[in-house]
Amino acid sequence: MNKSIKRWICLGLFALLCATAFSALFWGSVPLDSGAVLDSLKAFVTGREAATKNLYNLVVQVRLPRVCLTVLAGAALSIVGILMQTLTGNPLAEPYVLGVSSGASAGAAGAIVFQWFAFLPAGHVVFSAFIGSFAAIALVVALQGRSTNPIRLVLTGMGVSAFFQAATTFIIYCSRNEAQARSAQYWLTGSFSGSNWGDVRIALIALVVLLILCRCLEKELDLLLLGQDVAAQSGMNLRAIQLALILVSAFAVSAVVAVSGLVGFVGLIIPHIMRRTVDASHRYLVLSSALAGGCFLTLADAVARTAFSPQEMPIGVMTAFIGAPIFILMIRRVYHAH
Amino acid sequence: MRIEVSNLSFSAGKKRILDGVSAAFEGHRIYGIIGPNGCGKTTLLRHIYRQYPARGHIRVDGRPLETCAARDYARRVAVMMQSYPEADLRVAEVVQSGRYPYKRVMVPYGREDEAITERVLRQTRLWDLRNRRIHTLSGGERQRVMIARCLVQQPEVILLDEPTNHLDIRYRLELMETLRAFDGMVIITLHDLNLAARYCDYIYVMKDGRIAASGLPADVLRPEILNATFDTKIPAIDHDGEIFIGV
Numbered sequence: 281m282n283k284s285i286k287r288w289i290c291l292g293l294f295a296l297l298c299a300t301a302f303s304a305l306f307w308g309s310v311p312l313d314s315g316a317v318l319d320s321l322k323a324f325v326t327g328r329e330a331a332t333k334n335l336y337n338l339v340v341q342v343r344l345p346r347v348c349l350t351v352l353a354g355a356a357l358s359i360v361g362i363l364m365q366t367l368t369g370n371p372l373a374e375p376y377v378l379g380v381s382s383g384a385s386a387g388a389a390g391a392i393v394f395q396w397f398a399f400l401p402a403g404h405v406v407f408s409a410f411i412g413s414f415a416a417i418a419l420v421v422a423l424q425g426r427s428t429n430p431i432r433l434v435l436t437g438m439g440v441s442a443f444f445q446a447a448t449t450f451i452i453y454c455s456r457n458e459a460q461a462r463s464a465q466y467w468l469t470g471s472f473s474g475s476n477w478g479d480v481r482i483a484l485i486a487l488v489v490l491l492i493l494c495r496c497l498e499k500e501l502d503l504l505l506l507g508q509d510v511a512a513q514s515g516m517n518l519r520a521i522q523l524a525l526i527l528v529s530a531f532a533v534s535a536v537v538a539v540s541g542l543v544g545f546v547g548l549i550i551p552h553i554m555r556r557t558v559d560a561s562h563r564y565l566v567l568s569s570a571l572a573g574g575c576f577l578t579l580a581d582a583v584a585r586t587a588f589s590p591q592e593m594p595i596g597v598m599t600a601f602i603g604a605p606i607f608i609l610m611i612r613r614v615y616h617a618h
Numbered sequence: 619m620r621i622e623v624s625n626l627s628f629s630a631g632k633k634r635i636l637d638g639v640s641a642a643f644e645g646h647r648i649y650g651i652i653g654p655n656g657c658g659k660t661t662l663l664r665h666i667y668r669q670y671p672a673r674g675h676i677r678v679d680g681r682p683l684e685t686c687a688a689r690d691y692a693r694r695v696a697v698m699m700q701s702y703p704e705a706d707l708r709v710a711e712v713v714q715s716g717r718y719p720y721k722r723v724m725v726p727y728g729r730e731d732e733a734i735t736e737r738v739l740r741q742t743r744l745w746d747l748r749n750r751r752i753h754t755l756s757g758g759e760r761q762r763v764m765i766a767r768c769l770v771q772q773p774e775v776i777l778l779d780e781p782t783n784h785l786d787i788r789y790r791l792e793l794m795e796t797l798r799a800f801d802g803m804v805i806i807t808l809h810d811l812n813l814a815a816r817y818c819d820y821i822y823v824m825k826d827g828r829i830a831a832s833g834l835p836a837d838v839l840r841p842e843i844l845n846a847t848f849d850t851k852i853p854a855i856d857h858d859g860e861i862f863i864g865v
């Protein structure tokens with residue numbers, strides 16, 4: 281496949297993403313007509329007064345940040361999925377493989393049940409999730425020591441992850457009332473309800489940092505696909521590259537988890553599909569996965585909030601429902617070929 | 619380039635794998651390392667390509683190996699290992715990645731790298747396969763990809779660890795001809811003694827982690843040495859100066 285085809289695929293995915301994001305603005309418990317949405321968007325862009333204040337608030341303060349967040353989170357999770365798969369040389373790696381998410385969920389559950397960091401004026405759950413994920417990744421990096429062995433890294437991550445998962449369950453078990461338990465539980469399966477522009481900002485920073493990292497380390501990431509031995513013999517500083525990838529990925533995952541909870545499967549399946557259909561080398565893989573991931577998550581969230589409207593399903597349920605069959609099908613095909 | 623190994627020993631657990639190995643490699647020659655399985659051939663090679671620390675026992679042009687920067691060393695020494703990568707990358711991408719030691723961080727591969735890659739792809743008859751994903755290639759084709767990757771690195775030395783295993787006779791000869799045409803030094807571990815006899819300029823025979831014999835093929839590939847090394851009776855015929863070993 282030559283470069284121009286890959287470029288066209290990315291352009292096509294971009295158009296699809298724009299279309300999905302735009303149509304997602306119409307989905308929700310309150311049906312909206314296109315005139316109202318366009319009017320609100322026009323008012324948002326130009327800064328003038330909208331015709332109907334209520335609709336304007338619904339579109340600009342509720343749906344638009346939510347759609348932006350799903351796009352950004354889907355893109356960021358897909359990219360981290362690629363980085364983890366390349367870093368560990370393991371096709372089953374996903375963004376949460378190093379225990380970052382378990383740390384974040386333990387932190388969030390602690391904030392909900394035990395009121396950790398409640399002295400903060402706002403966002404103590406998000407802050408606590410950040411602290412939890414950094415505790416987890418610090419533990420993984422410390423336990424990995426000077427080793428660059430990817431198998432050891434995955435196993436260490438699994439151990440740390442199991443510990444923080446147990447801590448999360450323990451904290452939820454300690455909750456004093458049902459509302460707390462449900463709140464913590466709901467957060468674990470991920471949700472974009474109540475997204476605001478502050479969350480969008482956090483996710484945007486995560487995505488930009490990821491994109492910069494991938495652009496800077498394009499050659500190194502491609503080289504890692506040939507195995508760590510080949511990379512080391514080509515003069516690559518494995519340990520430094522590995523550490524950079526781990527820390528940036530951990531930051532990005534904790535940012536996304538902090539604003540949306542645990543959204544599974546996006547980071548696992550999107551990179552696989554794009555690797556098979558577009559390219560394995562990282563320039564177009566990262567770009568196409570980011571676009572497709574944003575598209576997938578936006579669609580999943582739109583379904584999650586309308587399928588049982590006015591009830592809302594956790595987004596994690598939706599991504600797994602759509603993602604798991606695709607994933608199983610793909611595994612069947614890959615192993616059938618071998 | 620001169621690589622000098624002096625009194626190198628290495629143990630894995632209680633097992634002694636290398637036991638005071640000394641050897642020197644220099645000039646535009648093909649060096650063969652032969653010996654039975656487990657004699658330490660691969661381990662010796664791994665020390666030379668820095669997978670294992672040399673601990674002062676290896677010198678490159680008189681300097682301790684540890685003092686050479688990894689990237690500089692990679693520009694001078696290319697390695698082809700026993701296993702092939704199972705990546706989804708395309709042939710041209712894999713070959714081009716051999717240019718890595720010449721590039722700074724954040725600088726993508728450029729025109730010059732593409733030109734060198736194209737030249738090597740044509741030279742190794744991989745041009746028509748350049749857009750294929752490497753996991754779809756046969757063993758012999760993958761081998762050619764990895765040797766092309768070594769050539770793109772424009773090294774002074776190519777190290778090869780048993781590259782002819784799993785290859786049929788045509789690919790074996792083709793690979794050895796490519797190495798003979800290479801303008802630099804080659805250090806290769808081999809199981810096929812006839813290939814060693816035909817292509818190597820100098821041979822080190824290893825047994826139980828030591829150098830059992832070394833010299834020109836005609837001096838080393840002799841029944842008494844081979845029989846002692848491989849603990850078996852190996853017929854060898856000297857036919858007009860060319861040695862034929864085996865049945």
